[in-house]
Amino acid sequence: MTEKIITKKEVEYVAKLAKLEFNEEEKEEFTSQLNSILDYFKKLNELDTERVEPTAYVISMPNLLNEDKVKPSLPQDEVLFNSKYVKKGYFKVPKIM
Amino acid sequence: MREEVVIGLEIHIQLMTKAKMFCHCSTDYIGKEPNTNTCPVCLGLPGSLPVLNKKVLEFAIRTAVALNCEINQVSRFHRKNYFYPDLPKAYQISQYDSPLGASGYMEISLPENKEKRRIRITRVHLEEDAGKLIHEGDIASSSYSLVDYNRCGIPLAEIVTEPDFRSPEEARIFLVKLRSIVQHLGVCDGNMEEGSMRCDANVSLRDAKSSTLGTKAEIKNMNSFKAVKKALQFEVDRQKKLLAEGIEIIQETRHWDESKSVTILMRSKEEAHDYRYFPEPDLLPLKVDLKMVEEIRRSLPELPEARRERFIKNYQIPEYDAEILTSSKALGDFYEKAASLYSHSKVLSNWIMGELMRYLNENKVEIEDSPISPEKLVGMLKLIDEGIVSGKMAKGIFEKMFKTGKDASKIVKESGITQITDKNELFAVIDIVIKENPRSVEDFSEGKEKALHYLVGQVMHYTKGRAKPGFVFEALKQRIKKI
Known part of the structure; x- marks a missing residue:
């Protein structure tokens, strides 16, 4: 039996943030799946990380910088090409207040 | 609470x-x-x-x-x-x-x-x-x-x-x-x-x-x-x-x-x-x-605080003026440009903080886009100093400069609104004013200084501000004494 790290409430919260809707059955399923994933990752706790810096990036190289130079932008028709909803050069989206 | x-x-x-x-x-x-x-x-x-x-x-x-x-x-x-x-x-x-x-x-x-x-x-x-x-x-x-x-x-x-x-x-x-x-x-x-x-x-x-x-x-x-x-x-x-x-x-x-x-x-x-x-x-x-x-720290440009102190020191203007003039970069630049062309630095700050900023605000124009450049403002101030226009006339000229972007001297030439330098012309007006205001003349003769200011005002009114107030003041005094 895996330890409950994630509750159904958290699944509902994350789903809401991601604007996803699930039925009760799905919520139960995801709760259990997320818990078993986290449980599996517990294996990492066996490692001694005492002398390891927290790692957000795996490559160590200095940050690259661009020169402050202007180059041409994309033409408007190419920018809008992939959108189904376009009006007067704008992207058209449902109203959000 | x-x-x-x-x-x-x-x-x-x-x-x-x-x-x-x-x-x-x-x-x-x-x-x-x-x-x-x-x-x-x-x-x-x-x-x-x-x-x-x-x-x-x-x-x-x-x-x-x-x-x-x-x-x-x-x-x-x-x-x-x-x-x-x-x-x-x-x-x-x-x-x-x-x-x-x-x-x-x-x-x-x-x-x-x-x-x-x-x-x-x-x-x-x-x-x-x-x-x-x-x-x-x-x-x-x-x-x-x-x-x-x-x-x-x-x-x-x-x-x-x-x-x-x-x-x-x-x-x-x-x-x-x-x-x-x-x-x-x-x-x-x-x-x-x-x-x-x-x-x-x-x-x-x-x-x-x-x-x-x-x-x-x-x-x-x-x-x-x-x-x-x-x-x-x-x-x-x-x-x-x-x-x-x-x-x-x-x-x-x-x-x-x-x-x-x-x-x-x-x-x-x-x-x-x-x-x-x-x-x-x-x-x-x-x-x-x-x-x-x-x-970057070494090459920082002069910041408003240092600039304000420099304005107070170099131009001998009050802290209040220096604070306002350094409240935006462009305003400070405008003042410095004008001050490099004109030595009465306080007169300059008065005109910039008064007339210029009022017109800019009223017309929602930024100082960068001011139709009156530092050079043009100084040109107008020099006309006052030379006695060609009075301070009062200058305000009217300033308004025209703001609306048209023309030089003060050009506006003066076009409209003929120079100060009256012909003394006889002024004496004629002064005599009319004395005649029309016997009461004030009497008051002044009895020692009421204020009455004289009123009479000067009347002369300025008649001449539409084209008389030099200092001259009118003295001339009135002498004329009334003679009566």
Whole structure:
């Protein structure tokens, strides 16, 4: 039996943030799946990380910088090409207040 | 009793680089056709990768150093996640737990009691600007919004203060000074109306004896210095009224409605976003070379405070004048240019702070676009000094100069409005005035000085201000004595 790290409430919260809707059955399923994933990752706790810096990036190289130079932008028709909803050069989206 | 006002500010400034923050699109987006100023990077198309613009880093460090911040040698970019169509990627690249600059301060002086206040700067960090939503027709009835991504990826520095302001006026004074600083640094033009400098505020009230903060409201959409002061005062009054009625303040975001002069609820805390920040995997940690920081610190231009002191010393003008003249970079430049051409520096500051600023404000013209250049203003002042026009006439000429952009001498020539230098012509008017005002003449003869001023005024009226008051004064005195 895996330890409950994630509750159904958290699944509902994350789903809401991601604007996803699930039925009760799905919520139960995801709760259990997320818990078993986290449980599996517990294996990492066996490692001694005492002398390891927290790692957000795996490559160590200095940050690259661009020169402050202007180059041409994309033409408007190419920018809008992939959108189904376009009006007067704008992207058209449902109203959000 | 919770009556101490507590205000903190968050200011976004658009950095005046040529190219955007992470791509090579131009930052010159205002007035451009929609979606003509974008590329795969700022549109967030799959496969595109951001690369930080070197100048953005330099400008942000310049800002942070000028605000006495410590520069973090290693800072990181984070993704701030939220769904809103102004962000094509559904996240904004920002900085979170390791901002570029931290723990700074700025001093402001409060005119009413000459007190100096130190406002602590929590942090200065980098982030990208979002696109713009346009609502066609009536916002309420329209069912869709239009999106223009031209502004996406414009570099922003966000400046966050500690809650150190005790009144809306203090917050306003801080903003005016901050604008002048970023203008002098050459990193931002500081135009609140056009949105190149934007300000949000956190407002709360607390018991003056307490050190814990009250529940705050966040105020957005203040588009001018005046709006900031008005909006904050409205919010303070709103909270005081609620507390007086025994109603607790709720943490919420409120929108300043300029036309109605009220703040309106946008969202309460329950709906507030959880941004799920995480390190931006597409950008490596930002390592700042200390040598670069020192180089920037050494090469900082003269800042408003130093310039104000120099104005007081070099031009012998009062502190008040120097403070106003250095409140914007362009105004200070205007004054210095004029002062290099004209030695009566106080006369100059009077005209600039009085007539010029009044006309600029009334016509909503920025000093940079003033139809009266420093050269033209000085040209007019010289006409006064030479006795060709009177100070009073000059005000009329000034108005014409402002409207037409013409030189003072040209206006004088065209309209023939020079000062009357023909003494006989003046004596004729003086005699009429004496004849028409026997009562005042009598009063003056009996020692009432004021009556003479009235008579001088009458002469000026007859000559439509074209007489030299000093001359008229003396001439009247002598004529009346002879009677």
